[in-house]
Amino acid sequence: MIFANIEYLFLLLLLIPYIVWYILRRKRSEASLQVSTTRMYMKAPKSWKVYFLHAPFLLRILAFVMIILVLARPQTTDNWQNSEIEGIDIMLAMDISTSMLAEDLQPNRLEAAKQVAAEFINGRPNDNIGLTVFAGEAFTQCPLTIDHGVLLNLFRSVSCEMIYNGMIEDGTALGMGLANAVTRLKDSKAKSKVVILLTDGVNNRGELSPLTAAEIAKKFGIRVYTIGVGTNGTAPYPLRTYSGTQYIQTPVEIDEQTLTQIAGTTNGNYFRATSNSKLKEVYAEIDKLEKTKLSVKEFSKREEEYEVFALVAFFCILFELLIRNTILKKIP
Secondary structure, eight states: EEETTGGGGHHHHHHGHHHHHHHHHHHHHHOOOSSSSGGGGTTTOOOOOGGGGTEEEEEEEHHHHHHHHTOOEEEEEEEEEEEEEEEEEEEEEEEEGGGGTTTTTTSSHHHHHHHHHHHHHHTTSSSHHHHHHHHSSEEEEEEEEEEEEHHHHHHHTTTHHHTTTTTSSOOOOOOHHHHHHHHTTTTTOOEEEEEEEESSSSOOSSSOOHHHHHHHHHHEEEEEEEEOOOOEEEEEEEETTTEEEEEEEEEOOOOOOHHHHHHHHHTOOOOEOHHHHHHHHHHHHHHHHOEEEEEEEEEEEEEEEHHHHHHHHHHHHHHHHHHTTTTTTTOO
């Protein structure tokens, strides 16, 4: 059972001050008689009317409760639902080369890309999503999973420190990054398979060219959306030195022609993100293009169930009036 106007149930709190008022009033209004001892009254028979003394009060409370329940509109539901969800498999391929530390996006390109991608992941609960990271090499940070909590935890640990710690070589291996993502998707049974490839540079590492990787993606029916991240002209870059971090202006070099060809080969699109807001717009556009198909069949029927409560309230009020004017009738 559910209540259509459940907020009316808060009116039941009014019973607390009413009960307190009734108890205090009874104590003040009861007559008293001073006697030397009450021993002679201990075995005196009690009238059966004594048991009805508080009956009007209890009936009034019960009637009040029933009226509140009527106002809250109790209902019973009878429904069934049959949902058919066609999920999309998505691999995020993210560049983590040291050039992603440039601060033309705030706080830098990598952190801005991670933040927007996390929002994208949270907005697609029905999809299998995985993560590939690449610099001079590529590896899978998280395979395809529907457990987005695990994915986001692994996502937060992605940083350029992997390069500084020697876990991965610096550079930009676009072809290897795309190929790694394609490897995770090629055996997928999903009808729609997508790679979102984000980079800020030019392919300069790896044994596989980006266009060859794009042809492989096309063969397996995988659509690739490419994103070039970085402002136009130059960008402030934090350079680590023995005397601390110094900022230098570095030219922004994005191989837009190659990224456009990759997207075109796989029937995807190329986007340029020159700011945080533009990057959000890019992911929003991809989100619109790759919507999960959802087919839901639902039947719902609700029945009002206030009649029983209304009848109980009516009879409580009726019995209170009868008891008060018969058994407990007061003569002035």
